[in-house]
Amino acid sequence: MEHTTQRGGRPPSGEPVLDRAFRLLDAFSDERPILTVTELSEATGIPLSSAFRLAQHLARRGALERQPSGGYMIGLRMLEYAALAPRGHGLRAIALPYMEELHRATRQHVQLAVREKDEAVIIERLSAKDAGAVLYYPGGRAPLHGTGVGLVLLAHSRPEFLAAYLQQELFLEPEHVPLPASELSETLGAVRRTGLASMSRTLPSAATSIAAPIFDRTGACVAAMSVLGADGSVDATRLEPALLALTRVISRDLKRVATTS
Template sequence: MGTAGGRPAQGEPVIDRAFAILGAFQDTRRVLSVSEISRITAIPKATAWRLIGHLTRWGALEKTEDGRYVIGVRMWELASLAPRGHGIRDIALPHLEDLYAATGHHVILAIRDGAEAVMVDRLSSPQAPEVAYRVGGRMPLRSTAVGRVLLAHCTVAETTRILEQEPEAEPGGAPLDISGMRQVLAHVKQTGFSVVRRTLPSRTISVAAAIKDDAGKVVAALSVVMPEGSAAPQSLWPAVGTAARTISRSLGYSSPTAPGYVQELRSSPQN
């Protein structure tokens, strides 16, 4: 039965609480007890226990041998159906593999989700340097190369809203104020690429390019992450740019004449 306004009398709070329980799990909190979930979500322990039971029976959560909980495989099954992530990944994967074979470095594919990027895929060798983010994990837009590419192609209103938010602390990244970020984003939008240097968790340089769909909209970003000093960033641009344009064409994008990317990269003011 619904209320006079047509909304379920009790359905929404239960759904919100279930989502809150799932949201309690993060990279740094992958295994949680009922008490920990209750504390993090501010849901009474008895209610949390009941909802966790429903989520476990459905497969969204799994119970470990010590009685705590982890995210269930069924969540991965659902996530694999997301066309914006896995649809692009399926098309891009052969070109990611070619780029990885050509460079021997990390190759990353990411999409934007609100004020963050989500890493859709990453190809890496055992000898590749340590990076801060995992496949399926969220990445900041301001301080990652793929993030800046995606942020540069947001609407003016979206860009303003994101830049006005308090940035998360990013160890190893070079902080920029709003004015500095706007200059960087303008350069990224003009040239189609981004370069970011990081010192943690290892010293790396990322070179990223935009991927566009058949309407010319930027739907993803591609980057190569290499150890600092292993090569000049501009030496990677031809391979990164070619891969991004090839994936874009596979998505139906008709590319105009490409600008002189390598020349632009040498004069890049980016961090």
């Protein structure tokens, strides 16, 4: 994320405190779950003294937790707030029993994701011990064009959003392979026709993901559910009909709850 700075790397003097606090929170990632105040300052461009005060305030509120080493990590208070988000919590409650059924049947990773701006956010995942490495964790953000759930969400996004997205220079990660817009557009057309998205990767280990959409009562795609497994462990012939059937049942239940609430 880019930030406007003044001399000495200082952020604009008029930047709201809340914006700076969120910039501190944005600095954390799966790769960097614990950061010192110095690292927070360097990552955000916020002066060291200000970063120190903000981190202390956030820790007192439970948004950050200070470690014995002196570093900070995201606090459990943030998980409590996330659990209250209707777009994740209500959907998750409806989908979870069906995810568990699919998880037992496939013994693979089963994921549920929603779109937030130009990324997919994983709101739930049931993991399998021998299903291979995962790149994105619950609460984590994944590229729309480089994941099974992301392709589903992108394929069913508004035309103006999709047109703008295709204008970007896109790469498939972690291989860092260029993805031409024409190729992605063709893939998204197939996702809309079949109701399914399939995505394979080679790093950090070969894996395949198959995903399907979940619709609300207006017909909008509000989520995607996928099965992710080590290469060769996902039987698409058997999995695809089951995945489609379950996502349709979740869509039906989601519409039913919306109608009666």
